[in-house]
Amino acid sequence: MPEASAPGRLAPRVSMLTDDAFVYVHGQTLELLATVGVRFASARARALLREAGARVDDDSMVVRIPAELVERAVASAPHDVLLAARDGEHDALLDRSRTFVGHDGMGAMTMDHRTGERRPSTDQDLYEACVVADALDELGFCWYVATPNDAVPAVQSLQGIVTMLRGSGKHAQGDLSDPLLVPYALEAAAAASPGGVWDPARPVFSIVYCPVSPLQHDPEALDAAMLLAEHGVPIVVYSLALAGATAPITLAGTIVQTNAEILSGLVALQLAAPGSPFVYVGNSSILDMKTSTYGACGPEALLFNLALTEMGHRYGFPVLSGGLSSDAKELCMQSGYEGGTMALLSTLAHADLFVGVGMLDSAQFLYLPKMVLDAEVVAQCAHVARGVQLDDESVMLEVSARIGPGGHFLGARETRSFLRRGEHYQLKVFQRGSYEAWRAQPVPEAERATAVVDDILATHRPPALPVGAEERMAAAVAAAAEGRG
Amino acid sequence: MSDQYGPLKQAVIDGNADLTNALVQAALAQGAAAKEILEGALLPGMAVVGERMKSGECFIPEVLLSARVMQGALDALRPLLAEGEGGGLGTVVIGTVEGDLHDIGKNLVGMMLSGAGFEVINLGTGITPAQFVAAAEEHGATIVGMSALLTTTIPRMKETIDALAAAGLRDKVKVMIGGAPVTQAFADEIGADGYGANAGAAVDRAKSLVK
Numbered sequence: 001m002p003e004a005s006a007p008g009r010l011a012p013r014v015s016m017l018t019d020d021a022f023v024y025v026h027g028q029t030l031e032l033l034a035t036v037g038v039r040f041a042s043a044r045a046r047a048l049l050r051e052a053g054a055r056v057d058d059d060s061m062v063v064r065i066p067a068e069l070v071e072r073a074v075a076s077a078p079h080d081v082l083l084a085a086r087d088g089e090h091d092a093l094l095d096r097s098r099t100f101v102g103h104d105g106m107g108a109m110t111m112d113h114r115t116g117e118r119r120p121s122t123d124q125d126l127y128e129a130c131v132v133a134d135a136l137d138e139l140g141f142c143w144y145v146a147t148p149n150d151a152v153p154a155v156q157s158l159q160g161i162v163t164m165l166r167g168s169g170k171h172a173q174g175d176l177s178d179p180l181l182v183p184y185a186l187e188a189a190a191a192a193s194p195g196g197v198w199d200p201a202r203p204v205f206s207i208v209y210c211p212v213s214p215l216q217h218d219p220e221a222l223d224a225a226m227l228l229a230e231h232g233v234p235i236v237v238y239s240l241a242l243a244g245a246t247a248p249i250t251l252a253g254t255i256v257q258t259n260a261e262i263l264s265g266l267v268a269l270q271l272a273a274p275g276s277p278f279v280y281v282g283n284s285s286i287l288d289m290k291t292s293t294y295g296a297c298g299p300e301a302l303l304f305n306l307a308l309t310e311m312g313h314r315y316g317f318p319v320l321s322g323g324l325s326s327d328a329k330e331l332c333m334q335s336g337y338e339g340g341t342m343a344l345l346s347t348l349a350h351a352d353l354f355v356g357v358g359m360l361d362s363a364q365f366l367y368l369p370k371m372v373l374d375a376e377v378v379a380q381c382a383h384v385a386r387g388v389q390l391d392d393e394s395v396m397l398e399v400s401a402r403i404g405p406g407g408h409f410l411g412a413r414e415t416r417s418f419l420r421r422g423e424h425y426q427l428k429v430f431q432r433g434s435y436e437a438w439r440a441q442p443v444p445e446a447e448r449a450t451a452v453v454d455d456i457l458a459t460h461r462p463p464a465l466p467v468g469a470e471e472r473m474a475a476a477v478a479a480a481a482e483g484r485g
Numbered sequence: 486m487s488d489q490y491g492p493l494k495q496a497v498i499d500g501n502a503d504l505t506n507a508l509v510q511a512a513l514a515q516g517a518a519a520k521e522i523l524e525g526a527l528l529p530g531m532a533v534v535g536e537r538m539k540s541g542e543c544f545i546p547e548v549l550l551s552a553r554v555m556q557g558a559l560d561a562l563r564p565l566l567a568e569g570e571g572g573g574l575g576t577v578v579i580g581t582v583e584g585d586l587h588d589i590g591k592n593l594v595g596m597m598l599s600g601a602g603f604e605v606i607n608l609g610t611g612i613t614p615a616q617f618v619a620a621a622e623e624h625g626a627t628i629v630g631m632s633a634l635l636t637t638t639i640p641r642m643k644e645t646i647d648a649l650a651a652a653g654l655r656d657k658v659k660v661m662i663g664g665a666p667v668t669q670a671f672a673d674e675i676g677a678d679g680y681g682a683n684a685g686a687a688v689d690r691a692k693s694l695v696k
Contacts, residue, residue: 041586108636108666120671147636147666156637177637212586220584244546245589289544292593292684294665364665 006395011387014348016303017310025311028256029263030067032215037064038264041219044226048271063264070263073270079316081234081277083141083353084202086192087169087463092140094279094318094352099385100140101343101378103129103371104325104359105208106160106175108147111360111367113450118365123148123163128457129358129366130167135460138375138382141171143355144208146366154178154484155477158185161205162473165192169463172205173236176228177221184480186231191472192465200232203277208236211261213246217268225265226272234277236320237265242294243304245287251300255307258284262312280317282309282351296325296362297338302345309349321346324356324374325363331370331446335360340377347381369449376429383425394418490526497530500550502557509558519565522558531555531600538685545593545684552600574601575627575695578620580608582641587634590664593684594630601688603628614641614648621649626658627695628679630687633664642667643675659694663687 017025039061040046046063050056055064083092083100092100110121126146133139142164144157151159157175164172165188176185189205190198209225211217225235239261241247243254262280269276284304288295295301305322312319323346324339339356346354356363357378358371388394399414409415429448431438465473493512496504512522534551537543579595581588588610595607606624608616612631621629629649633639642662649655661679662672672680679694681687 106636109668120668149636153637153640177635216586218586242589245593287545287589289546290538290541292545292590 006391008389008391009387010390011385012348013350014306014345015310016306017314022311022314025256025259025307029259030070032256032260033065033070033264034067035064036215037062038211038261039063039216040222040264040268042217042222042226042268043219044272045217045222045268048268052267052271065264065267069267073263073267074315076270076274077266077278077317078275079318081279081318081352082202083171083173083206083234084199084204085141085170086165086194086204086465088194090140090170092171092353096313096318096350096352099347099351099382100353101138101323101357102141102173102353102355103133103139103143103145104323104356104363104366105143105145106147107145107359107363107365108149109361109365110146111365113368113453120149121146121366122150123159125366126160126163127167128368129371130164130172131460131462132368132371132453132456133357134168134170134462135456136371136375138378139170139357139371141173141353142168143357144174145358151477152481152484155181155184155480157181158188158480159477161185162188162477165189165204165473166465166470167462173208174205176207176224177209177218178484179220179223179227180484181480182224182227182231184476184483185228186233188473188476191469191476194466196466196469196472198231203233206234206236206277206279208238208281209265210238210240211265213239213241213261214257215261215264217265222265222268226269229269229273229276229278232276234279235265235269236279236281237262237269238281238320239265239284241284242287243284243300244289247284251303251307254284254286255304255311258304258308259311278317279353280308280312280315280319281321282307282312282319282349283322284308294362295327296322297327297342302342305342306345306349309346309351313350318352320353320355321349321351322356323354324358324377326360327362329361331360331367331373335370336373336377339374340381343374343377344381344384347385350385368453369446372429372449372452373445376427379428380425490522490529493522493526494530494533497527497551497555497558498533500547500554502554505554505558506561509561513565519562520567523562523566527555527558527562528602531602535601535685535688548600549593549596552596555600574603574692576604576606576624577628577630577691578606578608578617578624578626579630580612580617580620580632581610582631582633582638582645583611583613584641585633585635585638586610587664588632590634590684591630591632594632594663594681594687597684597688598630598691601692603691614645617645618648618652618654621654621658622652628659628661628691630661630663630691632662633666636666639664639666639671642677646676661687661691661694 080095110125129145161174239258247254247257286295309321323343326335326338328334357374493508599605659678662677679690
């Protein structure tokens, strides 16, 4: 055997798309867009698309998008996107070098960890979920994890953005599907930004925009997204196709349709705001054909996630992928398996972002203690992604020689040194140790996680907002409510 | 009766349109009454399909196929049925509320209600309270069904219930609601009569409301 030099760090990576597969999926996508087309109910989007050379049928609102337009949009979107944190310390720069993790969303319900009651979520639930995210190092940004049902319905999504900005210094990724709310959202974000001014180079909030499968764009939501894009707000395009119901039953058909829906959204956004920041979402799901409910997790979702995450990366986009979601109704093996496998695969696919923290029941309800358990999974995934350092110092042949056959490594100073440098992952909420020790004081996992949540809520305070920001944000919501009322 | 109509009932269960139609025509040619075919074969066939769906033995697309076959047979029988015999469960006006384009769940419920023997008028998406009221009046609805996926659009449900009341229709129709953010508590709060957590539960609830 020839002598090899030390390879350095070995980091695992999962991949399933060959070059041919990418070209094939892209080709099928272009054909779907050019022949079947996409319904754009937004008159503004149709006008932009017509002007750019797309074939528009105003009666059906269906736009057939030529390949050249798609390619131009792909080329015009930036490869690196900054999701700025208002605290200036937790910026998420999406440049394929790191994976940032956020909440699941957007749920209408909360399982109250204090009472065990599952009830409509409130503004306070969203605030608490953001405070917990602010305190947990494993979370890199906040998602719209709970709908503030107690806010005025017409301004709920705006209230959500405000509450996320209040609850955490990390980036807030919300929802805004009403174009009339855009100026109020920008005012609220400006108030929360350093210096009290909106800085398009440092957007402290971004928006998740969802096409309506199959192949449709909601007029108001897309108009809002286009307006926001013009102001530098990053837009995350998340197609929520359900294989077998709102997309073909096959995984291949759903992958192509999902890709087509995302790219059609991208085309409109890049026409409205060339070069505006965009994030591709590598995730899709199925309709459970026995219960007629949304199936967010399972083998199909894992395959969608892997294939689409890689599609997005091949185009050069930052990608948001699925993660810790579960279809389970409780913390259990199902929730751990479903959430953990997708989180690990998204990590090893080098997704720029993944979501799923804190919810159960297919993203139907928030359960704060799950955030703590999910954070442990995220930390372990990150440790796996870090891989193995493979060099002479790490192989430790010299130490082995010193200790020799039959000795032990516990007393070696290198053992201590590597441990201190994090060679082994240290459990936080999960447990090891002897059965007897556990049996003497058995505290269920959920209780341990609940204790962490209670401690965070009692002691952690999110970074202060600029002076006067609270008042400005409240005024923006009030003005919007009046304007929309 | 069950022996006589066993093959027809099975054809409905299997979702075999050609065989169902042929057996319906053969039964009519032999002098069977339309009501007898409906009650002896078609509805019992769909009842089996409904049970199999509940027990997880069959897939939703198979339920829909049987429902479509049942509808086709019913279309052939309808001119021969006396007033009030047309499946007998009444008319459901169904739609997705204003501001919401998400209608897969509503369509699923609509198709399954048809299969269960309801006349279903599917209004589509983006339906305003006034449109629900007008359709309920026009079709003499027994049930008005509303769906929404977005939490921002579910307030339209209460507005529709209020509009039905203002039009003097509230005591003539039952109101059902559904969609991911909808709960029984929400249904109670806005004064809806029924809610189904999934399509099968919605059909059961609809049947119980018209009994």
